[in-house]
Amino acid sequence: MKWFALVDCNSFYASCEQVFAPAIHNSPVIVLSNNDGCVIARSRQAKEIGIKMGVPYWEIKSLIEQKGVKVFSSNYPLYGSMSNRVMNILHQCAPEVEVYSIDEAFLRLDFKENAWQEVYDYGQNVRQKILQWVHLPTCVGMGKTKTLSKLANHIAKNNTSEGVCVLEADDPILTHIPVTAIWGIAAGYERRLAKAGIRTAAELQQASETWMYREFGVVGLRLLKELQGTPCYALDPPVSSRQNILVSRSFRRDVYQQDELLEAISVYATRLAEKLRQYQQVADYITVFLMANPFKNVRKDRKQYFSQGATLPFATSNTNELITFSAQLIKSLYEAGTNYKKAGILASGLRPETVLQTHLFLDHEHVLRNKKIMQAMDQINRKEGRNTVFFASCGTQRNWSRKEQWRSPRYTTRWEELLRI
Amino acid sequence: MIRNTTLVRVLPLCKLTKSFPLFAGVSAGFPSPADDYLEEELDLNDYLIKNPEATFFVRVTGDSMIRAGIYQDDILIVDCSLQARSGDVIVALIDGEFTVKRWVRHQDKYFLQPENPAYKAIELKEGCEFQVWGVVTNVIHKPYAL
Numbered sequence: 309m310k311w312f313a314l315v316d317c318n319s320f321y322a323s324c325e326q327v328f329a330p331a332i333h334n335s336p337v338i339v340l341s342n343n344d345g346c347v348i349a350r351s352r353q354a355k356e357i358g359i360k361m362g363v364p365y366w367e368i369k370s371l372i373e374q375k376g377v378k379v380f381s382s383n384y385p386l387y388g389s390m391s392n393r394v395m396n397i398l399h400q401c402a403p404e405v406e407v408y409s410i411d412e413a414f415l416r417l418d419f420k421e422n423a424w425q426e427v428y429d430y431g432q433n434v435r436q437k438i439l440q441w442v443h444l445p446t447c448v449g450m451g452k453t454k455t456l457s458k459l460a461n462h463i464a465k466n467n468t469s470e471g472v473c474v475l476e477a478d479d480p481i482l483t484h485i486p487v488t489a490i491w492g493i494a495a496g497y498e499r500r501l502a503k504a505g506i507r508t509a510a511e512l513q514q515a516s517e518t519w520m521y522r523e524f525g526v527v528g529l530r531l532l533k534e535l536q537g538t539p540c541y542a543l544d545p546p547v548s549s550r551q552n553i554l555v556s557r558s559f560r561r562d563v564y565q566q567d568e569l570l571e572a573i574s575v576y577a578t579r580l581a582e583k584l585r586q587y588q589q590v591a592d593y594i595t596v597f598l599m600a601n602p603f604k605n606v607r608k609d610r611k612q613y614f615s616q617g618a619t620l621p622f623a624t625s626n627t628n629e630l631i632t633f634s635a636q637l638i639k640s641l642y643e644a645g646t647n648y649k650k651a652g653i654l655a656s657g658l659r660p661e662t663v664l665q666t667h668l669f670l671d672h673e674h675v676l677r678n679k680k681i682m683q684a685m686d687q688i689n690r691k692e693g694r695n696t697v698f699f700a701s702c703g704t705q706r707n708w709s710r711k712e713q714w715r716s717p718r719y720t721t722r723w724e725e726l727l728r729i
Numbered sequence: 730m731i732r733n734t735t736l737v738r739v740l741p742l743c744k745l746t747k748s749f750p751l752f753a754g755v756s757a758g759f760p761s762p763a764d765d766y767l768e769e770e771l772d773l774n775d776y777l778i779k780n781p782e783a784t785f786f787v788r789v790t791g792d793s794m795i796r797a798g799i800y801q802d803d804i805l806i807v808d809c810s811l812q813a814r815s816g817d818v819i820v821a822l823i824d825g826e827f828t829v830k831r832w833v834r835h836q837d838k839y840f841l842q843p844e845n846p847a848y849k850a851i852e853l854k855e856g857c858e859f860q861v862w863g864v865v866t867n868v869i870h871k872p873y874a875l
Contacts, residue, residue: 330826443862720786726786
């Protein structure tokens with residue numbers, strides 16, 4: 309019998325912080341977005357005192373002081389490393405894994421008919437293993453379709469204290485589960501379902517196929533079948549090639565100077581080039597964009613968003629070339645007297661570097677030499693830490709770079725930031 | 730120096746990074762007789778880390794474990810997947826704080842035993858919040874400042 313499991317880390321970013329700071333294990337913990345703007349993760353205790361997802365930091369400042377909430381800036385090197393560990397553990401536990409996001413993955417499993425106890429024990433084992441090996445709490449939902457496993461995970465998280473839920477399509481608990489808990493039911497769906505008198509998962513299971521198809525199309529029909537226990541979705545294969553890569557950040561403060569914008573865009577172009585090379589892809593179209601501060605826009609025309617794209621003369625993943633082209637775009641976009649808050653580069657038209665289209669006037673010797681330089685740079689930066697070697701146009705001051713007042717040490721990726729015991 | 734004299738004596742050629750055998754390029758003279766016998770260089774990661782997913786590096790503060798060869802600023806390799814046995818050096822959580830000690834079972838009592846006569850053993854009594862975080866598998870001590 310085929311089963312799906314959805315393994316999901318509880319309050320992932322907040323939990324990662326707690327692994328290395330046991331004194332705050334039972335405290336409310338929040339993690340803030342880039343530039344310490346909004347809340348993007350909350351520990352259970354932080355949820356309990358009413359901190360909502362996405363609220364701006366300044367709005368809850370007094371609550372934070374009053375309740376002794378521990379605040380962290382986002383520490384993506386740490387979260388990425390912990391996520392990799394969890395995903396590698398899952399790959400050891402199951403023959404097929406689909407990494408669904410930084411903190412959740414679907415597993416595909418085989419069990420004997422009606423072996424619910426075995427299924428349940430498997431879920432507990434996975435949970436136990438991740439807890440012992442990397443000290444992260446998880447919930448495991450198990451069902452015969454992806455939709456049921458996702459719903460089981462929701463139940464494991466909200467309706468039980470065991471952390472594991474094995475859900476069959478005829479489970480009576482579904483009469484208590486609102487349709488909003490089902491994967492893929494957006495707010496619009498909910499209203500239309502409510503009009504037809506459907507409020508719970510069990511009620512939705514009773515809907516007719518023709519009605520679902522008429523109302524919600526083929527996606528709705530699949531959702532119904534999955535909810536009834538007939539699998540319509542398989543595991544997605546790992547992403548090998550993507551269509552676009554975006555690198556963008558907000559600045560710590562408003563930026564007025566073209567020089568500072570050029571520095572920023574050089575850093576983003578560097579990161580973009582690294583990403584392209586990591587996926588062994590090249591881009592032949594880039595779009596550079598700038599955003600003015602929307603809250604105190606000093607422009608007369610109130611314009612906020614400025615962007616320009618360009619087809620590159622040849623597809624590339626070379627840092628130097630991407631810096632040069634994006635700097636040209638910045639120069640044509642820049643207007644003095646505007647307070648810029650954010651910048652970014654989007655690379656599109658990506659293809660594998662192996663099908664690199666040759667350019668009539670391109671010097672191959674030169675291309676090969678450049679490729680070697682990029683490989684050397686990547687190697688040094690991987691080994692010695694990001695930005696050990698960089699192009700001078702990226703600047704050394706980086707006054708515009710983001711604010712991360714409360715970032716914890718990068719415990720797993722920097723020698724000089726190891727946990728002290 | 731890795732605290733294992735045997736290792737230091739017999740393995741003079743080890744690198745911390747993954748390295749691959751160098752193939753002798755095409756040369757005009759005779760081919761190297763060693764070409765068919767090339768093996769990968771020794772990799773300390775293989776030797777020190779059995780389970781990378783569950784392994785963390787931590788840096789030592791304090792002198793409570795000097796008799797176990799663990800000094801201030803040493804790096805400990807901690808494997809959290811191992812089941813601690815009595816006598817193992819472990820990283821433990823006690824009342825919300827990290828500590829490194831030897832975990833000892835004596836009759837029916839459990840202790841966190843320091844390795845320095847200036848410190849007392851901590852008995853693990855009912856009611857104290859205690860958890861084995863991981864087992865220390867190796868100590869990296871650098872007598873030579875690079």
